[in-house]
Amino acid sequence: LAKTTQPISMDSYEGQEVNITCSHNNIATNDYITWYQQFPSQGPRFIIQGYKTKVTNEVASLFIPADRKSSTLSLPRVSLSDTAVYYCLVGDGLAGANNLFFGTGTRLTVIP
Amino acid sequence: NAGVTQTPKFQVLKTGQSMTLQCAQDMNHNSMYWYRQDPGMGLRLIYYSASEGTTDKGEVPNGYNVSRLNKREFSLRLESAAPSQTSVYFCASRMDSLNEKLFFGSGTQLSVL
Numbered sequence: 066l067a068k069t070t071q072p073i074s075m076d077s078y079e080g081q082e083v084n085i086t087c088s089h090n091n092i093a094t095n096d097y098i099t100w101y102q103q104f105p106s107q108g109p110r111f112i113i114q115g116y117k118t119k120v121t122n123e124v125a126s127l128f129i130p131a132d133r134k135s136s137t138l139s140l141p142r143v144s145l146s147d148t149a150v151y152y153c154l155v156g157d158g159l160a161g162a163n164n165l166f167f168g169t170g171t172r173l174t175v176i177p
Numbered sequence: 178n179a180g181v182t183q184t185p186k187f188q189v190l191k192t193g194q195s196m197t198l199q200c201a202q203d204m205n206h207n208s209m210y211w212y213r214q215d216p217g218m219g220l221r222l223i224y225y226s227a228s229e230g231t232t233d234k235g236e237v238p239n240g241y242n243v244s245r246l247n248k249r250e251f252s253l254r255l256e257s258a259a260p261s262q263t264s265v266y267f268c269a270s271r272m273d274s275l276n277e278k279l280f281f282g283s284g285t286q287l288s289v290l
Contacts, residue, residue: 099278108181108267108281109220152219166236167212167220 069153074172083140085171087153090134098129098136101152103170109152113138140173148175179203183268183282190258190289198253198285200268206280207273209251211235211243213264214284220267226251228273258289 070088077083089098097116101109113120115127115136126139140147150170184199202209207228212220222235226245240262242254251270255262265286269279 101279106284108269108284109279110281111278114278166222169219 068166069155069168071151071153071168071171073169074174076174076176077143078176079144080142083143083147083173085138085140085151085153085173086135087138088135089153089155092133092155096156098127098133099154099156100125100127100138101154101167103150103152109167112151143173143175145175145177147173149173181268181270181280181282183266183285185285186283187286188288190255190287192259192289194258194289195254195256196258197255198266198268198287199250200252200282201250202268202270202280203249204270204280205248206270207248208271209245210269210279211241211251211253212267212269213237213262214267215264223253223266258287260289263287263289 075085097114099114100112102112103109113122113125113127115129117129117133120127128137138151150172152167152170154167181202188196190196210225211223213223214220221237223237223241224232224235224243226232229245229248232243232245240259244252246252265284267284268282271277271279
């Protein structure tokens, strides 16, 4: 199973760029990498997804090296509202990607 | 468009009581999931249903049962609640392709005394 490892917590000042790295050494060939954001008392919500190289949307960028054993979520110029827990998720290709596992996530605190 | 709806939002049970958590989605998704989240922890998969009529165990299925009533609804039942089942329960759904994103409900906060 493609489990993931992330830092438990990170702090950043407003306006800075934040990079959160996720390790997934056992990623399978068919697996995509997906990041979710969770605010207190809410369910997680999708941020971004990628397979290789770089993906960018209006919220974040995702960098994936050639070996795909890690990925980095980049949040440009964070604000206080970006304070949340961020989860890196890798689909389990062997089980048809329905047996999806979240790790403990990274708790990002944005400081004024 | 409501997305994923969970009921109830809050529930307090006594040890040994039973209850069913309800989940419904209106996005015509094939796959549905139940997760639990303990304080300060990540989400752990309890059961999932890849399609109507099928269910499979996740990481922590013990003490739970599920029913995929139809394509829209996926319920989670605690037959004999235990304090260890105090948690926040999230239902999620998605289309059945490999890399479709999950849509989550707002959660049910359950306390077992």
